[in-house]
Amino acid sequence: MTDGPVLSLEGIDKAFGRAQVLKQVSCAFRPGEVHCLMGENGAGKSTLIRIISGAHRADSGRIVFDGVSQERYTPAWARTHGIATIYQELDLVPNLNAAENIFLGREPLGLLGRIDHAKRRQRTLEILASMQVSVDIRRPVHELGIAQQQMVAIAKALTVDCRLLILDEPTAVFTQTETEALFALVRRMRARGIAIVFISHHMDEIFAIGDRITVLRDGVVASTGPIGEYDHDKLVRHMVGRDIAVGQRRTVPADAEALLEVRDLCDGDLVRGVTFSVRRGEIVGMAGLIGSGRTETARLLFGAARASGGEIRLRGKLIAPKTPFEAVQLGIGMVPEDRKLDGLVLRRTVGENAAYTLVRKLSRFGVVPWRRVRREIAGTVTELSVRPNRTTALVARLSGGNQQKVVLGRWLAAGVDLLILDEPTRGVDIGARSEIYAVIRGLADAGLGILLISSDLPEVLSQSDRILVMTKGRVAGEIPGDAATEENVMALAFGQPGAAQRAAA
Amino acid sequence: MTTPPLRALSNYGQVIAALLLFAAAALTEPAFLTRFNLTGIAFQYSVIGLIALGQLPVILTACIDLSQGSAIAIAAVVLALTAPVLGLAGASVLAILAGGAVGAVNGLLVSFTRIPAFVVTLGTMSVGRGLALTLSSGQPIPVRDPAFMNLVRLRFFDVPGTFLVFLFGAGLLALLLAQWPVGRAVYAVGGHEENARLTGLNVPKVKILVYVLSGLTAGLAGVLLTSRLGTGHPLSGTGYELISISAVIIGGASLFGGIGRVSGVVAGVLLLGILDSMINLSGTSPYLQGTIKGVVVLAALAFSQWNLSRAAAR
Amino acid sequence: MSQADVEPQAVRAAERNEKTSIRNLTVEQVSNLRLLALFVAVAAIGALLSHGVLLRPENLSNILQQNAVLFVVVLAQFLIVVSGGFDLSVGAVTALASVIFVGCIDYGLAVSIPAALLAGLAVGVVNGVLVTFVRLPSFVVTLGTMQIGYSVAKMWTGGGTIQTGFRGATLPQPLLRFYSVDWLHVPLPVWLAIGILALTALYLRSSIGHFLFAVGGNARAARLAGIPVSRVRLTAYAVASLIASVGGLLFALRVGYGDPQAGTWLALDSIAAVSIGGVSLTGGEGSILSGFLGVLIIAMLDNIMNLLGVSVNAQPIVKGVIVIATVYIYSRRRS
Incomplete structure (x- = not known):
């Protein structure tokens, strides 16, 4: 040799x-x-x-x-x-x-x-x-x-x-x-x-x-x-060292109404005592390495998995959603990480995929006001500038960015209070990205609380009002949007609290 | 970690259940342990047992064979038609091969088209039955040869020969699955087809093989049924595929593939046979059978599902 | 699931349809041109071969009337196939309903009809619970309930057919004429089938029916969109068996008795019909009218073979080849 x-x-x-x-x-x-x-x-x-x-x-x-x-x-x-x-x-x-x-x-x-x-x-x-x-x-x-x-x-x-x-x-x-x-x-x-x-x-x-x-x-x-x-x-x-275009960040006053309060949320080895809060009108970014428990935390909040301990309060009331169905009823929506596997029914149309929550909301005793559903969904699709701008197009035919807009449209129509976004721009091209960011900011301005989970550091840094960093199933630290840099977020994510505190100070 | 005795209990649960049921039948029904009764069950369930042995490898690869009953009929008709020309031995061989040919068609279609196994064999079930009916013009064809008709009535130490054939076949299959590379390939294809392919296994070859085997066992079953009845009947074997699938499921095999053992299938066949006989002897409506079999199949499935989810939780 | 799984035909169909009607959101459009072409081709070739007999009104009326039961049952099968499963118990439900309908006739139609329907519903609920909550494969579950259904029907009648209720009442005469009366040249049982079709279409436009396509297409995504997946599935199984039991009523009206052997072929024929109709056997796709068209194609083929004097014995061969061939063609189109 x-x-x-x-x-x-x-x-x-x-x-x-x-x-x-x-x-x-x-x-x-x-x-x-x-x-x-x-x-x-x-x-x-x-x-x-x-x-x-x-x-x-x-x-x-x-x-x-x-x-x-x-x-x-x-x-x-x-x-x-x-x-x-x-x-x-x-x-x-x-x-x-x-x-x-x-x-x-x-x-x-x-x-x-x-x-x-x-x-x-x-x-x-x-x-x-x-x-x-x-x-x-x-x-x-x-x-x-x-x-x-x-x-x-x-x-x-x-x-x-x-x-x-x-x-x-x-x-x-x-x-x-x-x-x-x-x-x-x-x-x-x-x-x-x-x-x-x-x-x-x-x-x-x-x-x-x-x-x-x-x-x-x-x-x-x-x-x-x-x-x-x-x-x-x-x-x-x-x-690091990529260019970051900072979005219109704002600081939500600390005395604003807390929409979501999570305390000591646990589930096995992956989520080990997560505590944080999201206020109305606020975009809270959640950064961390893969396997740090972010997606798992989101699934617990959305009722897609059952917590083994801890408490979740929404609008001050204790909740424990057992299924996504219940979570939606409580006013929580989620855009899942894997769009094709978990987000969309690929063999159905844009209109149908965007309308699932609306159909549920508007139907009474199973009777669906189709005319109204159709009108509202056509509006949503236009508003999000989904291309092709047709509710009857098959969703599988759309680009990643447009598919993601369809999933977002679903929650726009549902009228939820808290929206969890898990990697919302993965596989999405630059143009659609900024459109999606604008939609997210618009939702926050309308008073929703947004939890933005992302492995794309520039995304978290540019879009979040406040950033939570998770490591090994816990929130390792919290950094205000203005003070956050790639260095201090990464340092926290890699488990060096000292470095982060230095940077945040 | 499961302790050894517990593990054996869960692996051989069906065998134990069959033995318990046998004991219960023997104790409660005086007529159960009679030669007449046991011979009757032994014949009918040997035939079913043979095709269940053929069905097992198919289900192990996460496929299904609904055409077995029709392959039985084709074999029966081919045997009766060609016996005058080829002689009974030659005709029997041809009949078994005819069953194998049905399997080969299934295997090729399942491997090389994207049609689900369920639909392929549903189609060949229909085609096969049609062929048997057409070849025989819809009429049973007599095979009046006393030697042939006595073949199926042979006994060794008072045990019906067909039952020995079934047990021999079970032993052979168990050996094949456990001792030869092809057995591992069958389990691997059913366990994770994609990874089996990535590892370099020839997945189409494995699938064709299991279907041909299933067809051959159906061919043999057709020969035995013809010998028993003395006619090649184009409607013989109707519905047998569902009984063989039931036996395999009761035997603890998973329809999702990769899990199942020969001992379980043998026990499943015996369970069905003993149940059948108990219902007959108990004097209740013979039509209760279907209910009991249905309930047993569903219970066996629910049980294995429960077992699986428990294993997953561990 | 990849993009390759999705039917380009449906894409083109959907895109052709620029005019957005309400139905686009609910049920698949029946713009499956190939299916229509197949239908027209079978009709044309049949008409040629039979010297026009096939398309004579009285022959057409006969075809429809003879297949009214299958027309109803295919609707049941359609729902389960869309949900991503198979229902082998439809035939047994038909048989059981026909037996209970006749067996309870002494209490009057007001009792015997609901009793027959309830029996069907019960089978459907059992299927649904086992598939939804115990998570067993639909194929085996319905195989089990099929055996149970036939066996209960046979126990009721003692194995044979049943002409009378407990106290000797038979089906009332006016009802037995149901099959021989036409309205607008179409036999009444066919009108009944069309009525059930309309009701099924209505069910598919309700929220819980509409969600069936999502659940069959991608159950995980449906769940995460807040759709109550279990409830949707369970309802589909219940509705399907209810529809199949209507098939049992029709069967009894046709022959004048209840038969525990009725519909042994129904499970397979209905699966054949939906697959010929181009309904995706992997779930989530398909139009209810294409199931209907599938039955029509099968029925016409049967009829053509009869008219041509093809032996009854050879007919299963043709049917089997057609099922495999159509599913093969549809599966290639998808790739």
Whole structure:
């Protein structure tokens, strides 16, 4: 084995439609090195690893494996040459046990083509032993914890001679001990000369495990170098630094009526005592890393999940919505994170999708005043300038931004008091974005309280009157909109309260 | 973590239920443990058992086969029609292959079109029945060969031969599913088709295989029914697919695929047979059967659902 | 669910319809030109092959009359398919309703009709509860209730048909003429089917019926839009079985007795009809009139084959091939 990189990327470009996702990205992955990829959401990390795994094809640039440029770089080629990717969605079959999964389709065979169970078991134990992890190999993997499942997926990757292992946010849902076990494994693999690409949002993890860092920002390599050259502040500075157009922020007087008051809201490991409030006419931004419990908190407020503890007050009254149906009745609306899966009925029309709440509101004993519904929805669609401006267009045909306007229109029509927006502009183009921001501000001006959850830091900073930062299931801190900067929000999100207080002061 | 005895109880619950029901029947119905009664159940439920064994791998891959009853009829008619030309042995083989051909058509359609398995086999169920009726002109065709008709009445140590065939088939299938790579492939395709494909399994091949197997068992069932009746009847096997699906579900298999075992299916078949016999012997309306079977199917399903959600909560 | 799942035909249909009528918000437009073309083609070819007999008024009237039960039952199947499931129990509900209708006839129509309908409703509620709250697949649930329904009907009659109630009353004579009377050249049972169609369309325009399309199309999104998903599903199952029991009344009026074996073919034929009608078998899409058209196509095919002297034995072959072929064509169109 030479000391040269296992794989290097040279001048990679990648665009989806008009959106240039990667621009002239170059980096090299060396044997026995843990290479950390960092960057905000949307910086291009996932696209980059999909190119490494062969799932996406670069528009231009070279992929060099063992010093040889590869023209036909496919997922199958990558796999057979020892490039393994462990995505957050593991490629395991849930009803089979660890040994069955690891050797699925490649079982060691004995007499008459029979599976050699003893050999399979022994080789499984060998691999797991070499990883120094213990997994119950008799149980179907869906009965194992998520961390153990990940170990099985890694073991599966190790059965072929693994040269490069990509771990895509492996620790997002791990506990501390699980993370430590994974790190021990990563270090052992590093010692065996495997090149490792490690993606994480948690800075302490990067510093604990990384040898080299590449920071992506807006699809370009913002900075790269050995870990020793970096500290927290430097990393954050490289990651952020996008232009932020500040919206018309306002400070809602502290004595304004509190619309929503949440105290010690809990649900399992993900939401561990969340306390905050939203006043009428106020846009409260909620920032934090993926897995910090923001979406889960929203689902509790909206009755899509049941809280295990804590209290929610709406207009001063204690509420405990058990279903979204009840939440809507109480005056709460939510724009969910995954528009296609949770937001829209794609095979129905724009008008129908926008009208669900209105139909409910206007119908009496099941009788729907269709003429009025139609008129009001046509008005809403025009008001939001949904294109095409037709209630009968199929919603699946619309662009992401227009689809999102349809979901927003639903809550405009419903007449709710509190609107929760979970990643409202994900996958939305710039033009529609500013339209959506204007709608949100308009709703706040009309007296609604808005809870804006977003992983897009510039969005939270520019739109919010007040910013809550969540870490590990708790509100780590609160920053007034004017005082918030990318640095102090990120610092809070990464769990450094000291830095944030300095910045806020 | 479930302790071993508890785990065995939940894995073999159907077997235990079948044994308990058998004991209950033997204790309460004096006529139950008679040779006449047991032979009757053994024959009828061996035939159903065979196609249930064929249905199990199909359901394990999260598909379904509604065409089994029609494949039985095709086999019966093919056997009766070709017996004068090919002789009974040759005709029987051809009949079983005819059943397999129905399965092959199902498998190809399910694998290579995007038509749901339910609709494909609903269609071939109709086509198959039509073919059987057309080939036979709608009339039962006699197969008057005493040797052939006695075949099904053979006994070994007083156990009906057909029942042994069923048990042998069950053993074979259990071995295949547990010991050969194709068995793991069947469970993998049903457990997570996409990941099975990503791992490199040939998903269409697996699906065609399970459907052909299902068709072959239906062909064999058709031969046995013909031997028993002495005629190849174009309406034989009507509704059998629903009984085989019921047996598989009572046996603890999940319609969503990936979960189910041969022992459960055997127990499910026996449960249905014993229930059937108890109702007959008890002198209540024979038509109560449908109600009881329906309730048992729904209860078994509700139970497995409850089990699943409990497992998920753990 | 991806964009690829959505039917481009429906997109074009919706976009063609620039004039926004109220119905666009409620029920899918029946602008499925292919279905109409298929219908016209079958009618034209049938007319040619049968030397015009197919389209003679008395023949058409016969086709309609003979299939009145299926016309009603397909409405029930339509609702369940739109909700994303299958209902195998429609035939059993029909049989059970026909038996109870005749079996209770001594108490008068005021009792026997509601009794028959209530029995159907009960089956529907059981289906709905098991599918909605126990979360069992509709296919097996209705397979179970199908067995139970047939078995209860058989227990009631002792296995055979039932001509009289407890005390020997039979169906009143005037009612038995129901099938032989025409109004505006259309047989009365067909008018009844059309009436049920209108009522079903009304149900689909009520809020809870309208939401059925959302629930069948994407239950998660429907729930997060504040739609009471369980209530919508449960109601659909109840309404469907209620409609199927009306089919049972019609059946009894046609033959003059109740039959626990009635409608053994109804479940499959109604599924075939909705799939030929182009109703998406994955739920959330479809127009109620296309189900009706699907029955008409099946009925005409049956009739053409009879007119041409095609053996009854071969007819299932044609039907099976058509079901597979149409679903194949629709599934390709979607991709």
